[in-house]
Amino acid sequence: MGAEVGNNVSDLTGSYGLSNSIMVTRATAGTLDGGPFNFDIDGTPDMVSGITVSDNFDLANTGYVITDDQGNILGLPPTMDDLEGVDFDAAGVGVCLIWRITYSEGLTGLETGQNAADLEGTFSLSNSITVNRN
Structure with missing residues (x-):
């Protein structure tokens, strides 16, 4: 008895057997701080700046993903410097979202034109x- 979510296995009573445990590590891409950004579409280049990343990333590959408000991937800048070089004025009117991604080998679908x-x-x-583009 006592097999309930939140209880400790050492508190179980009765006849039971436990298998070996496995460690589950959840991936984390960190936390982005900065923005929101509001740009006027006027022919003048508009770049983001001052974005910071906190927390550790624990998978082999990292980068940034720029999507529209529907999750369609518009760009994949590999570094913060590359992200800060993206001209959002050239994208026209609309909304973009900037994400940090961390991933292991074998990830599929991480391509411009696909949906996140x-x-x-x-x-x-x-x-x-x-990023609001007005």
Whole structure:
């Protein structure tokens, strides 16, 4: 008795057997701080700046994902420097979301034109930062 969520296995009573344990490590992409950004589409380049990343990333590959508000992948800047070099004015009117991604080999769907909701494999997306293009 006592096999309930939140209880400690050492408090179980009665006849039972436990298998070996396994360690589960959840991926984390960290937390993005900065924004939201608001840009006027006026022919003048508009770049984000001052974005910081907190927390550790624990998978082999990291980068950034820029999506529209429907999750369609518009760009994949590999580094913060590359992200800060993206001209959001050239994208026209709309909303973009910037995410940090960390992932293991074998991730599929991480391509421009695909939808971030369709990613498959071991990965984590951070919170998003909004870029409004008016």
